[in-house]
Amino acid sequence: MIVLFIPCAFYLNLSATQFAEGIARIPDIAKQFLQISLDDLPKLLTELLTSVIIAFLSVVISVIVALLLSFVIADTTAPNRHVAKVLRVIVVIIRTIPTTIWVLLAVASMGFGSMAGVLGLLFPTTSFLIKSFTAQIDEAGKDSVEAIRALGGTWWHVVCNGAIPTLYSTFLALIAFNFEMTVAETVILGMVGAGGIGVLLQEYISYYEFAPLLMGILVVFITLFLLEMMTNQIRKRLNSQAR
Amino acid sequence: MTILLEIKGLTKRYNAGTVALDGIDLQVKSKEFIAVIGPSGAGKSTLLRCINRLVEPTSGSIDFLGQHVEKANSRDLRHVRSQIGMIFQHYNLVSRLSVLENVLHGRLGYMSSIAGVFNRYSEEDKKKAIALLHKVGLENEVYKRADELSGGQKQRVGVCRALAQQPQLILADEPIASLDPKSSAVVMDAIHRNCAEQGIACLVNLHQVEVAKQYASRIIGIKNGKMVFDGPPEALTDYHTALIYEGKESQMYQQQVAEEQPSPTGRKYA
Numbered sequence: 295m296i297v298l299f300i301p302c303a304f305y306l307n308l309s310a311t312q313f314a315e316g317i318a319r320i321p322d323i324a325k326q327f328l329q330i331s332l333d334d335l336p337k338l339l340t341e342l343l344t345s346v347i348i349a350f351l352s353v354v355i356s357v358i359v360a361l362l363l364s365f366v367i368a369d370t371t372a373p374n375r376h377v378a379k380v381l382r383v384i385v386v387i388i389r390t391i392p393t394t395i396w397v398l399l400a401v402a403s404m405g406f407g408s409m410a411g412v413l414g415l416l417f418p419t420t421s422f423l424i425k426s427f428t429a430q431i432d433e434a435g436k437d438s439v440e441a442i443r444a445l446g447g448t449w450w451h452v453v454c455n456g457a458i459p460t461l462y463s464t465f466l467a468l469i470a471f472n473f474e475m476t477v478a479e480t481v482i483l484g485m486v487g488a489g490g491i492g493v494l495l496q497e498y499i500s501y502y503e504f505a506p507l508l509m510g511i512l513v514v515f516i517t518l519f520l521l522e523m524m525t526n527q528i529r530k531r532l533n534s535q536a537r
Numbered sequence: 538m539t540i541l542l543e544i545k546g547l548t549k550r551y552n553a554g555t556v557a558l559d560g561i562d563l564q565v566k567s568k569e570f571i572a573v574i575g576p577s578g579a580g581k582s583t584l585l586r587c588i589n590r591l592v593e594p595t596s597g598s599i600d601f602l603g604q605h606v607e608k609a610n611s612r613d614l615r616h617v618r619s620q621i622g623m624i625f626q627h628y629n630l631v632s633r634l635s636v637l638e639n640v641l642h643g644r645l646g647y648m649s650s651i652a653g654v655f656n657r658y659s660e661e662d663k664k665k666a667i668a669l670l671h672k673v674g675l676e677n678e679v680y681k682r683a684d685e686l687s688g689g690q691k692q693r694v695g696v697c698r699a700l701a702q703q704p705q706l707i708l709a710d711e712p713i714a715s716l717d718p719k720s721s722a723v724v725m726d727a728i729h730r731n732c733a734e735q736g737i738a739c740l741v742n743l744h745q746v747e748v749a750k751q752y753a754s755r756i757i758g759i760k761n762g763k764m765v766f767d768g769p770p771e772a773l774t775d776y777h778t779a780l781i782y783e784g785k786e787s788q789m790y791q792q793q794v795a796e797e798q799p800s801p802t803g804r805k806y807a
Contacts, residue, residue, distance in 0.1 A: 446619030446646025
C-alpha cells in the first residue's frame with residue numbers, strides 16, 4: 295500500500311506546495327466562516343422541515359411497497375420461485391444505481407423541487423428496505439412460517455399470522471434506521487435540486503455566504519443528531535421487547 | 538384399525554448427491570403410537586417432513602386417507618396438512634403473540650384467508666383451545682406472551698396447537714430434544730395421553746431409545762435413510778439398538794426421562 299501511494303500521488307498531480315499553501319490559508323477562511331447569522335434561521339428551518347417531510351413521505355411509500363414485495367421475494371415465503379427470482383434481479387439492479395443518479399433522473403424528468411426528491415428517493419429506499427426485510431424473513435421468520443405452513447395455513451396466514459408478528463419489532467427498527475439514513479441523504483440531495491434545505495445550502499456555497507451556511511450546517515447537524523438519538527431509543531425499546 | 542398413512546418407496550435425494558431417504562415403505566394405522574429412532578442425520582426429520590410435504594420427495598408415493606400427498610395441488614395439500622398436526626424441536630411458536638393465539642393458529646387450516654388474517658376465531662374454538670391448555674396444566678399462562686414461557690411450557694403450547702387441529706395424525710420431530718428430563722416427561726405424557734384419548738395416531742422422532750421404549754406401541758429404526766427395524770418395543774433388543782446406532786453409539790443414551798410422580802392433590806403438572 296505504501297509503495298503504491300507515491301505513484302498514485304503523482305498520477306493525481308498532488309503537490310506538496312499546494313497542500314502547504316492550502317493549510318496556510320485555513321486561519322483566514324476559518325475567521326470568515328465563524329460568523330453565524332441568525333437572520334436566515336426561519337428560512338432554514340422551513341426548508342429543513344421540507345427536507346424531513348420529503349424523506350418521511352418517501353419512506354412511508356417505500357415501506358408499503360417493500361412490505362408487499364418482500365414476502366413475494368423472500369425464499370421462505372415466496373409463492374412462486376420464478377417470479378421471486380425475476381423480482382430479486384430487478385431489485386438488485388435498482389439498488390446498484392446510486393441514489394444520486396436516481397434523484398438526478400427524477401429532477402431531469404420533472405424539474406427541480408420536492409416532487410423530484412420524493413420520487414427519486416423512492417427507488418433506492420424501497421430496494422434497501424426490500425433487501426433488509428427479505429434477509430430478516432429468511433432468517434428470523436423461518437420457524438413460524440414452517441409451523442403455519444405445516445398446519446394447513448394459506449399464504450396469507452403464513453405471512454399475516456406467522457411472519458409479520460414474529461418480525462414486527464425488527465421491521466420497525468429497520469424502518470427507523472432507514473428513515474434516519476434517508477433524511478441525511480435528502481439534505482445532501484437538495485444540492486442537486488431535490489428540494490429542501492440542500493437547495494439553500496448550495497446557494498450559500500455558490501455565493502460564499504459563509505455565515506448563513508454555517509448556521510445551516512449547524513441546524514442540519516442538530517437535527518440529524520436528535521434523529522439518531524430518537525431512533526436509538528426506539529430500537530433499544532423494540533429490542534428489549536423482542537427478547 | 539384403518540390404514541391412515543401408506544408410504545411406498547419414499548426417496549429423497551439432494552442436489553449435492555446426499556441420499557436422505559432410500560426407499561422407505563411404511564404403513565401407519567389409526568391409534569398407533571410409533572417412535573422413530575436413529576442417529577442424527579439418519580433421515581428421521583426428512584421422513585416426517587416428506588409426509589406433509591414441507592420437504593418435496595424425489596420419488597415414491599405417500600397416501601394419506603386416500604389422498605396422494607406427493608401429487609396434491611395446493612388446496613388439497615392444505616386440506617391434508619390441516620389433518621396432520623406437527624410438533625417441532627424448537628417449538629416454532631410466534632413469540633410476540635399470546636399462548637391462546639398460538640393455540641388458535643391450529644384452526645387456520647379450516648379457515649379462509651380473510652377470516653384467519655383478521656383472527657376471526659369462533660367462541661367455540663376459543664373455549665376448546667382454553668380447555669386444551671387446562672389439560673396440559675397451562676391454565677395460568679393462557680394470555681401470556683409465548684416468549685415469556687419456559688421450554689417445557691412452550692412445547693406444551695405446541696402440543697395444544699397441534700391438538701387444536703383435531704388431526705388424525707400427529708408428527709413430532711424430536712419434541713423433547715431441547716428439554717430437561719422433567720419437562721420431557723411432562724411433554725411426552727401430554728402427547729401420549731391426548732393421542733390415546735382422542736384416537737390420534739402419532740409418529741414421534743426420538744433419539745433417546747429408552748423414551749421410545751417407554752411410550753411407543755411400535756418402534757421404527759432408521760439408519761442411513763433405510764428402515765432397519767420395525768416392531769414392538771419388546772422386540773428391540775440391545776443387539777438391534779447397537780446395529781441402528783452403529784458408529785454413533787454416544788447418541789443412544791442421552792437423557793433418561795424422569796419417572797412421573799403423582800402429586801398429593803392429584804394434579805400432575807406444576
